[in-house]
Amino acid sequence: MPKTPETGAQILRRAARRRIRPLLGGSGALSVWQVCEALVPVAIGIIVDRAIIPLSIPALVISIIGLGLLFTVLSLGYRFGARLCNSAREHEAHALRVEITHAALTAPSLPADRTSGEILSTASADADTAAASFQQAGRGIASVLGMITAAVFLLIADPVTGLVVLIAVPIGLIIVALPGRSVSVRATAQLEAVASAGRSASDLMHGLRVIKAMGGEPWAVRRYRTTSDAAAEAGVATGERTGRVAGLGALVMSAVLAIVLIVAGLRLIDGQMSVGALIGILGMTAFLTEPMRALADIVGLFAQSHGAADRIARLLTSLDAATSTADATDTLAEAAPTTRGTRPSVTTTESGITVTGWPTNGEARELTTTGGALTCIVSEDAEDAAVLLAELTSHARILGPARMLVAPHDVDLFEGTIGSNITMVVADDRTEAADHPTGHPPISPEVLTASGVDELLDLVDGGLDYRIQELGGNLSGGQRQRVALARALNADPKILVLAEPTTAVDAVTEAKIAQGLCRLRHRGGDQATIILTSSPAFLAAADTVVYRPTSGPLLIGRHADLLETDTDSAAAYRDAVTR
């Protein structure tokens, strides 16, 4: 495996190395374009000087042909240069995106300090921004070459005037650039204010039903007016500042033009310069500001690309670290499967699964669930349940979903259909484009019944082919949980662990699910099932219930027996499960 780049600079260098050809070709072609742009005013000067003033028809014909050629080269130079740079950019952005998502998805878990939203923004915005360095490189090289051409022309056409231009234009640009910074700060503030008004509107619309149900309309309008007016105020301030700086720019460049005009005019009177050179030099003076300004912008943009590349590098490094630590821990756990410190220990055999050392901070007992049995675990303290679940999850990761599956409590739905979400097998893009995507393996009716998905299928168009919107937004919480449950049951693992699988499902359906699930998992007689839940429906169906009170020993028994028992712990149990 190639080494992960550690810094933003490394990312950018690697990018340049692997796309050196389009980069060189692109900046070469863009340079041709920029040079041609610089030559347009020169060409006007030459045509006036050589064709129009002497009224020479042959010179005019040559001029027009020349002008046509100049524009053709100019146009093609831009077209192919920009295309090459853009394609290098797009390819690199894609490559970075793929690299980031692969690293994120193959890492054992996302690093604790990274949210998925953060990774998403790195994989989308930062990848784009970092790859934009190709365009900046292309434009930057072209600008430099364009300026050099202009400088060479100026010095050849008239060394004195040329020198004046080459000194006056940069000074003028610096004068303009100085207040430019405060404008860009303000412009950022304004964009932020507009974005904040947008967020506020979106926030209110997402809570629209809440507002309507409570009569909060006046409240909402008042809130929005405040943010919207603030955005407008910021906009006026930015507009005025931008205008002031642009005005200053016009003033400075006019002053430069006036100075150059005096020098050139006087030199023309002295007979040291041709009319054509005068037109060319004055036209070029106006032109020169363009590549110079572009270059100044590019420096700022490149800093942004570099920052984005840095963020990518940091993310990749942290994902890398997460992967290698997890690998190391897994090997360790395999080598010494005994209880270590604060982690419970999980062992699996052909006949079932045994947990020892849980709870970690109380009187631990060995918990075994054999094939064909259903164990429910009720934990008063969510922390204890989380510790157990984490251990089971990391154990399942080694065994693989066919042998052991820990279905996460948080339901994740993926783009596709209900069917593809249950089987976790998706058709590729070609077939997916069709309205009714084919190609998820069949799902047994028992799974659909046991998970309560059967009732859901009656409510939606297309049944299993019902398309799931982004993140399952078109299903309710209970419906989502049922799909996730069907997914877990459909995977049909030897050992299945579920965490609070029906919290969003109504009581009636929950009771039905508990019965169906029990029947399905008992069917083969060799499958073990563990459910972390406090729902009486599951507890009643369980072969064994394990209750972990906040203090005191574990309570193990059947639900009905535990309810009958007359101890403090049992009273706490009753309180926890009768809801």
Next chain:
Amino acid sequence: MTTPTNTTLTIASRRRSFAHLAPLLRRRVGWIVLLVVAGLANAGAGLVGPWAIGRLVDELPAGADTELVWTCAIAVAIAGIVMAAGTWIGAWALARIAMPVVAELRTEVVDSALTLESQRIERTGTGDLVSRVADDSRKIGEAAGQVLPLVVESLLVVVVSGFGLAAIDWRLGLTGLVAVPMYWLTLRWYLPRSEPIYKEERAAFGRRAGRLLGGLTGSTTLRAYRAEAGEMRRIDSASAHARDLSIDVFRFVTRAFGRNNRAEAVVLSLLLVAGFVLVWFGESTAGAVTTAALVFHRLFNPIGALVGLFDQVQSAGASLTRMVGVIDEARTAPRRPIQAAPTTPTLVLEDLWFSYDTDPDTDNHVLRGVNLSIAPGEHIAVVGTTGAGKTTLAKIAAGLSAPGHGRARLTDGGAASANGVNVGSMDESALRRHIAMVAQEVHTFSGSLRENITLPRPDASNDEVRNAVDMVGAGWATSLPNGLDTQVGEGGVRLSAVQEQMIALARLVLADPDFAILDEATAEAGSAGAHVLESSAEAALAGRGALIVAHRLSQAEKADRILVMEHGQVIEEGTHAELVGAGGRYAELWEAWSG
């Protein structure tokens, strides 16, 4: 519950949209005059440079002295001052016009969206509304800040330069007009092609973002099922597709630029040839031709900007029509009469039928003739499976949905009295004094905790807010680092499901309606949280009538009366003890529930 959308919000016509802007602009007519004057001065002053060069070309070889050079230089410098002032004042005036107009427009849209009747919103869903109110106003705001100044300036420069060309020599001006059809043809070629490919590109971006988001947020599940490879392939293919489209779009755009270059070359050549002919016949001078050529050269960028920004202007226009559509919809809705409800009303629901189908003869009813009367202070719980019609019943009772048949009324208590007020036709702000609802959708608004709680009564005093918070047992709120001023919602402190529900209940306490409709989801709260929320709800409901959609049977147990619903009908009704004793459906549920 999936609610089919059988109607969509209207889109205003272009003419209507601009007509809507007219009064807003008319109020700023002074600024508009200033903008035009400053813009014209700026564009006119820009012509001085080429003019000066033209004069030097004509007169210096003919033996003019240094005085001319100085005159021209001073003219250029003065023009610079005019341009500076024109640019500055123009940009300022434009911002003073555009920004407040846009702000007024977007506030009006939000206001309109909020005054749309709940029943209307239920029919259309909130998706389109969110996109119009949030996305379209953002687009308009950005366009006003970034696109508009460039477009206005470019337009003025092009128009003034056109007149400038004509002023140099009307025949050169005429030649310059060749540019118009050439650029127009570019636009004709560009616009119809650009829209679909940009749309396709945006869709590809959306799909890529959706898959990235799905894959990254679902990484735990993918790992558990060892399904990472398949999802990565999907992400890769979506990203590659977006990449290829972007490359195509860019190729297309560079072709459009190529057409611009062609127009530039043709018009510049024609100007020079025409100039040559004019000079040949002694009708014009080389200097004038130079000026004309340089004036046109100066137009390359503004014209490029106009052509390049055209589709952004179009898309801003489309956003405008969508926004004005919402405003019109709210304005044309008939005003509901303000009717007075009885002082201590009874909420009576009579023979309610409801269907999401628009077909009047449908058999697909969510509610089938439900009757219910809630006396002041009475608590009624509704129990039933998903799809039994509980939520629909709650929405109708709260006046958020209109029944297909039957009515919900606030009466003065007499069962048969006909003098009640129909909740479905009451003015909504008046209705909310009598009936408020805590729905399944929980939303914490971005802002302080206090702002979130005072939603129904923005003028509530500090004591009232604290009282509401205490009443629902949300003591945690005051122990947050900044107490009630803690920022919550997006970007703020994250609240747990229980805390969010408590805020909703605190709102209810502040709203202090006669009837509360509770359809809250205690699901994610877990077992301990649900216990807490139940006592919060009990406190919030004290002293008012309530219809409680019971997601947990313990909520039903405490109610004065319980309705058991199935397939849109009430199949059992009575107190907890009665129903358990009767041994019917409820007793069965209770048995399964309590173990």
